[in-house]
Amino acid sequence: MTEIKLTVQAPTLVNRDFVKPTLCGPGPCDVWPSVNEALTKPVISPICDEHFYVLDDIRAGLKYVFQTNCDTVLALSGSGHGGMETVINNLVGPGETLLVAKGGFWCERALEMAKRYGINTITTTVPMNETFSLQQLENELRKHRPTALFIVHGDSSTGTVQNLKGVGELCQRYGTLLLVDTVVSLVGVPFFMDDWKIDAVYTSTQKAFSGPAGISPVAFSDRALNKINNRTHQPPFYFDVKLLSQQWNCYGSTRVYHHTLSSPLLWALRQCLQEVIKETLPRSWARHAATTKHFLKRVEQLSLKTFVPKPEDRLMTVTTVVLPKGYDYLQFSKYMREKYNILIFPGIGQTVGKTLRIGLMGVNSTIQVADAVADAVAGTLIALKKSSL
Ligand SMILES: Cc1ncc(COP(=O)(O)O)c(C=O)c1O
Structure with a gap:
């Protein structure tokens, strides 16, 4: 063999022992033992029946945990931040206005993301260990009539839970879409997407789901879907719900490839949902x-x-x-x-x-x-x- 000169030598990767805390x-959070097992199931192709069945099972389970009968329900490749990016950039275009209900750390993240997409941002604030009243939110909605309101349901930086009852009705009254972060609340705290008239919601698998991070469930209402179908801006390709909903066969007639989803994470999410359904x-x-x-x-x-x-x-x-x-x-x-x-x-x-x-x-x-x-x-x-x- 002719000698090949590498400019970077192979490193020594040491297996370090540690006692899991x-x-x-x-x-x-720690994962269910059944989820650990699910993570070792075989990798499957993104265009085969087994894969399609797993997607169908996950969508059915997600409709249950989100409490929604809407069709645009799927899981994104990415952690909770991916969900945040997706609900914002699919529903609010450059120059449109996003009202951010600012309490803890996570709404700061939403603000930062929205600014990067050229979205106009406005905020309404509460002290970090309190939550918003309907009156405060209504005043802001009436004044600004924003395209969307972003609000965090459970905030892991402050330990608060926002009462969402009535917020959806207010948003509908002022022509605003309601976007909600349930990363650390879903499955641990009551949540009713349809009853509370929520337009877009995302969560993560690494909190009360007791699964690994890296795949993030999202759901969109029919009002949100109408916006997605009629918007004039293009969200990033990887997070485009119009394309992702085709891959996830949300409307019953499409089995297409968009990107390669991680099989271990799909198996794990399906198992997390089985745990919730069992309980x-x-x-x-x-x-x-x-x-x-x-x-x-x-x-x-x-x-x-x-x-x-x-x-x-x-x-x-x-x-x-x-x-x-x-x-x-x-x-x-x-x-x-x-x-x-x-x-x-x-x-x-x-x-x-x-x-x-x-x-x-x-x-x-x-x-x-x-x-x-x-x-x-x-x-x-x-x-x-x-x-x-
Ligand atoms: C309320 C909330 N939103 C969003 C995130 C971001 O999620 P991730 O770290 O999975 O991207 C977190 C993470 O702790 C969170 O608690």
Whole structure:
């Protein structure tokens, strides 16, 4: 063999051992054992019957979890951010106006994305540990009559849940489309796409679904579909719902190739949906509420305060907890990992230095895990007390 001179030599890739922590941050969350198994199923071609059946099963399951009878329901290749890009860039064109309901970190992301697409952005704001009233939203809708309103249902940066009842009616009154982020709320918290008149919604598989990140369910109402079919702007090819809905056979007559979907992620999402269907949505919502309420009680017994003052604003998947004066949030989270092998997170964006973020979702939404985390928080409070004084 003639000698080939490589300009870059092969690196040594070391397999490092690590003890998997219990994932109790705001995501990702631990995966169902059945989902781990599903991830090892064979890779299949994107143009064969087996693949088409999996897509059909996933669409049926997603209609259930979104509670929608609309047809434009599918899953995108990409994490939650991909869902955010897709609902924004398919429904709002350059020069059109997006009203962003600004509370925590995720609406900042939506604003950043919208600006990159040349969309006019306006905001309405609440303090980060509160939620929007219908009155506030109506005032803004009446004043600006925007093309769309973007709002986050569950916010993992603040631990708030936005009441969405009535928001859809308001949006319809002012000719506005309603776009909702349910990345950290769906399956853990009640959500009714059709009843609440939501026009576009996205979620992710790595939170209360207890699956891996990388495939993001989205759904569009018939009003949204009408906009998609009549818009004059072109969204990015990879995220174009007009094309993706053909690949996903949303209207029953198309089996076409758009891009190669990841088979392991499709199998995993299908299995996540099977887990939810087996448990049923009402039981899943009740389990998340019971676990988080139990955890909140334990936290209160430690004389800790929750970041979100009103109980009705508290998210039942991610809890935000305020430490006594003198404790360092980053150091606290690090100690929890080192001593107890439990991963929790400090704040993000505006909540840095103000709160811990603790996720009890999906497979980890159990009284047993809640108690283990509460015990570890109690131990960490004692261990770090000296350094905090
Ligand atoms: C509410 C919310 N929206 C969007 C995202 C972004 O999702 P991803 O990291 O999967 O892209 C997250 C991630 O934590 C989130 O919590």
